[in-house]
Amino acid sequence: xxxxxxxxxxxxxxxxxxxxxxxxxxxxxxxxxxxxxxxxxxxxxxxxxxxxxxxxxxxxxxxxxxxxxxxxxxxxxxxxxxxxxxxxxxxxxxxxxxxxxxxxxxxxxxxxxxxxxxxxxxxxxxxxxxxxxxxxxxxxxxxxxxxxxxxxxxxxxxxxxxxxxxxxxxxxxxxxxxxxxxxxxxxxxxxxxxxxxxxxxxxxxxxxxxxxxxxxxxxxxxxxxxxxxxxxxxxxxxxxxxxxxxxxxxxxxxxxxxxxxxxxxxxxxxxxxxxxxxxxxxxxxxxxxxxxxxxxxxxxxxxxxxxxxxxxxxxxxxxxxxxxxxxxxxxxxxxxxxxxx
Numbered sequence: 168x169x170x171x172x173x174x175x176x177x178x179x180x181x182x183x184x185x186x187x188x189x190x191x192x193x194x195x196x197x198x199x200x201x202x203x204x205x206x207x208x209x210x211x212x213x214x215x216x217x218x219x220x221x222x223x224x225x226x227x228x229x230x231x232x233x234x235x236x237x238x239x240x241x242x243x244x245x246x247x248x249x250x251x252x253x254x255x256x257x258x259x260x261x262x263x264x265x266x267x268x269x270x271x272x273x274x275x276x277x278x279x280x281x282x283x284x285x286x287x288x289x290x291x292x293x294x295x296x297x298x299x300x301x302x303x304x305x306x307x308x309x310x311x312x313x314x315x316x317x318x319x320x321x322x323x324x325x326x327x328x329x330x331x332x333x334x335x336x337x338x339x340x341x342x343x344x345x346x347x348x349x350x351x352x353x354x355x356x357x358x359x360x361x362x363x364x365x366x367x368x369x370x371x372x373x374x375x376x377x378x379x380x381x382x383x384x385x386x387x388x389x390x391x392x393x394x395x396x397x398x399x400x401x402x403x404x405x406x407x408x409x410x411x412x413x414x415x416x417x418x419x420x421x422x423x424x425x426x427x428x429x430x431x432x433x434x435x436x437x438x439x440x441x442x443x444x445x446x447x448x449x450x451x452x453x454x455x456x457x458x459x460x461x462x463x464x465x466x467x468x469x470x471x472x473x474x475x476x477x478x479x480x481x482x483x484x485x486x487x488x489x490x491x492x493x494x495x496x497x498x499x500x501x502x503x504x505x506x507x508x
Contacts, residue, residue: 168254169481170339171243172301173236173268174346175259175320179228183347184235185214186374193241196274197234204278205230229260229281236264236346237274239368239377243345247386250437254297254306254337258330258351262300262316269296271313286317301351304333331358341481343368343386362486364477386481387436389444390427395476396451397423399458406463415461419454426450445487452488 188194188209198209205212205227212223213231223231240255257265263281266272276290291310298307300316307313334342334355341364344352349367356365366386369377385391400420405412426432430447433439452473459469473485 168338169249169341169343170334170337171240171253171255171265171268172342172344172346172351173240173255173257173261173264174232174344174348174350175257175261176225176229176232177259177350178232178236178261178347180348180371181213183213183231184209184238184369186378187235187238187242187369188214190378191238191242193245194234194238197237200274200278201230201234204275204282209234226282229263230278232347233260233264233267233277233281236261237268239345239347240264240268242381243343243368246381246384247436249387250440252296253343254299254339256299256301256334256337256339258301260320261346262298262320264346265298266291266307266313266317269294269298271296271298271307280317286314288314299337301330301333304336306337327354328358331355334359334363340364340483342366343481347371361474362483364481364483366478366481384434385479387439388434388480389439389447389482390432390434392448392476392480392482392484393423393427393432393451395480396455397427399455399472399476403458403462403464405461407461412461416458419458419461423451423454439482442487448482448484449488452484452490456490 184194194209201212202208207227209231212227213235255265255269257263260281263272263277267274267277271291271294273290276284276286280286288310291313293309298313299305300307300319305312305316307316330351340362342352342355342359343365344350344367347369348371349369352365352367359365367376368380380386383391397420400416400423405416426447432447433444438444455473455476456469459472464472473490476482477484
């Protein structure tokens, strides 16, 4: 199961979502609603006036994070159409963004709550998209649950282990943080299972990461996976040296280039998650591991490189290639699809 994580107020900082605003049109309705209810604009409050942004009220900051997070979600879903809806999981005021994105709460009501209005039960409606609170791992199945969760919104929980356990209880295998910055998964990574994939669409230290990910369509893209493997082959330093190892690495490069030339590797998430391309993924990851081994990297280092690859592509390559937690050779599992759910 894929879980989309919506951050709360901790994600706020002057300039959040500027790249989204300047390169995509999805923020239009969110900007309009923000302006109607605050009497200001996202441009003044967040993007182009740091003094105003720093001095904004707590409610305006919450409303800004809500609006921008919803815009990131719309951009992600338009770029990476998933074969089945993900579960939308919020922490703190991120619960509002999850409910709005799921269609369970009108945008106008979500912004009003962020600005301090008291939530009304009539504002919520059932939805086919699962919504949950990361702070207690509760799935909001009906309007009573939704109202209760919104009324319980407070400071974001700092207990990373409890939140990591919540993702496990919710059945999440791939967790992607949507919204400005990277305030959830960076904390949870040390606490989740080695097999759980954790990614962030936007990062506070490298805003260009978001634009690159969307432009190149890095997520759930098997062709990009093969291209990354070829780049890894070229970019990793050879610690061993010697002509024998270098010759073997050249053979690996030839096989990867041949795979890219001969196989119509899909770029669509539905195809990547279908399991129909298992043999190609096994080949790519076998060559990735062999490249690391030939160049003198330890099993632990190779495992770390595969985990980083998974987090940047959202593809559970170790599972698909049958490696399990450690990159050891042996029997390769073949499953009917990558995800069990």
